[in-house]
Amino acid sequence: MKPEELRAALDPSAVDWVDEAMRQVWADPGAIARLFPRAARACGRGPIKDGWTADEAARALLLAALPADRVAVEVDRLYRYGDASEKRAVLRALPLLPIGDAGVPLLHDAIRTNDTRLVGAALGAYAAHLDAATWRQAVLKCVFMGLPLSIVDRLDERADEELRVMLAGLAEERAAAGRPMAADATGLLHRLAGTALRKEA
Amino acid sequence: MRIFDPHIHMTSRTTDDYERMAAAGVRALVEPAFWLGQPRTSVASFTDYFDSLVGWEPFRAGQFGIRHHATIALNPKEANDPRCAGVLDVLPRYLEKDGVVAVGEIGYDSMTAEEDHAFAAQLALAIEHELPALVHTPHRDKARGTERTIKVVAESGIEPGRVVVDHLNEVTVAAVKDSGSWAGFSIYPDTKMSPPRMVEILKQFGTERVLVNSAADWGKSDPLLTRETADLMLASGFSDDDVDLVFWRNPVAFYGQSGKLDLDDIAPGASFEGNSILRGGS
Numbered sequence A: 001m002k003p004e005e006l007r008a009a010l011d012p013s014a015v016d017w018v019d020e021a022m023r024q025v026w027a028d029p030g031a032i033a034r035l036f037p038r039a040a041r042a043c044g045r046g047p048i049k050d051g052w053t054a055d056e057a058a059r060a061l062l063l064a065a066l067p068a069d070r071v072a073v074e075v076d077r078l079y080r081y082g083d084a085s086e087k088r089a090v091l092r093a094l095p096l097l098p099i100g101d102a103g104v105p106l107l108h109d110a111i112r113t114n115d116t117r118l119v120g121a122a123l124g125a126y127a128a129h130l131d132a133a134t135w136r137q138a139v140l141k142c143v144f145m146g147l148p149l150s151i152v153d154r155l156d157e158r159a160d161e162e163l164r165v166m167l168a169g170l171a172e173e174r175a176a177a178g179r180p181m182a183a184d185a186t187g188l189l190h191r192l193a194g195t196a197l198r199k200e201a
Numbered sequence B: 001m002r003i004f005d006p007h008i009h010m011t012s013r014t015t016d017d018y019e020r021m022a023a024a025g026v027r028a029l030v031e032p033a034f035w036l037g038q039p040r041t042s043v044a045s046f047t048d049y050f051d052s053l054v055g056w057e058p059f060r061a062g063q064f065g066i067r068h069h070a071t072i073a074l075n076p077k078e079a080n081d082p083r084c085a086g087v088l089d090v091l092p093r094y095l096e097k098d099g100v101v102a103v104g105e106i107g108y109d110s111m112t113a114e115e116d117h118a119f120a121a122q123l124a125l126a127i128e129h130e131l132p133a134l135v136h137t138p139h140r141d142k143a144r145g146t147e148r149t150i151k152v153v154a155e156s157g158i159e160p161g162r163v164v165v166d167h168l169n170e171v172t173v174a175a176v177k178d179s180g181s182w183a184g185f186s187i188y189p190d191t192k193m194s195p196p197r198m199v200e201i202l203k204q205f206g207t208e209r210v211l212v213n214s215a216a217d218w219g220k221s222d223p224l225l226t227r228e229t230a231d232l233m234l235a236s237g238f239s240d241d242d243v244d245l246v247f248w249r250n251p252v253a254f255y256g257q258s259g260k261l262d263l264d265d266i267a268p269g270a271s272f273e274g275n276s277i278l279r280g281g282s
């Protein structure tokens, strides 16, 4: 999703608010501190497109309006002082921002939480910046928390032998406890096991 | 029966309490920022606490279909520690949050000059951020503390109807009601106020502009005393509508003055993309 597409998916009244708020951020980047929390009250919280909600889209557009040299510092502060919805919006906006890998510490923070909305939002396209060990742990945490693996960006591309071993261990523990593992995790395990067998052959 | 607990410190309660509260009819609550028993010594301890009031606690409450809101403030007890004075500077960030429906708990603990300063400064913040205020009355010297509280509220310029003065009893209720503010009562197992005494006060002073809460926290307290009081109201001749007024419409009217109360589609089993997340511990 590009910023223009997010804007186009908003209601006309939300677009009016966002356009005015973006003008304020262009004129004074510090204004984002007060506008960012207000976005949900002004634009609503309902789903709009491709898993985005109106408040997330509005907040992503505000971040996209920041001058390039202010993005990293404001993103950091908005996440630090954000409520859970604001934190989630920051995480989802990361791939749209000229920020390089400066947002990686925010992903680490989100993955440490026990809030499924934050863990899920940390595994989008920006997770490409995560090292393999952190990424595998985060995927496994999704399985533990019952999050659908469809939220993980480029899952099959990044899933490797090490993740297969971790999933197999979990499957074994679950079987011993008489509890099933989620179907999507079992499916991934089977796909990875199939790849491993083909490599051996 | 639907219950809105307008004052309860869920941070100090277990997830089992959320479950029991939901079963008893609690659908919404307000968690005021207060002290945690152990004094804090830095601003960062407060911001982490405030973060949990707008992050983790609403998430935990959501698992049981309970809508969680917060009030944010530097509490009177810790306002006396100069190391915590900087908390006043970070409050504006938090007062803008969707889930923050009032400034509180503010007011007096020992009635010091530092408490005077923090109380007045935070009433000014309530006006600036267009929020109501939750004012705690001291446990010691309560009658004089309540009198002084009413005076400071009047001097601040905040509309008295946007203030609830809490932890009242038979001695302090009349002055607060006369001042135009809301009267708050905390039902405790041993101290403060019991369900039978509360029902007597409701008979005498009526059900308008009254908030009844459990104020359950880390002390000896009980999050189900709202329900027990509601049941006793019914047994004492109050109607279902009276109970609904006291335990739902009154808190909705009071905190609704923030313009931020969001009680749409409250339903059990909040989930992320269809997956229940009642299991913790990952």
Ligand SMILES: [Zn+2]
Pocket: B007, B009, B032, B034, B105, B215
């Ligand atoms: Zn309290």
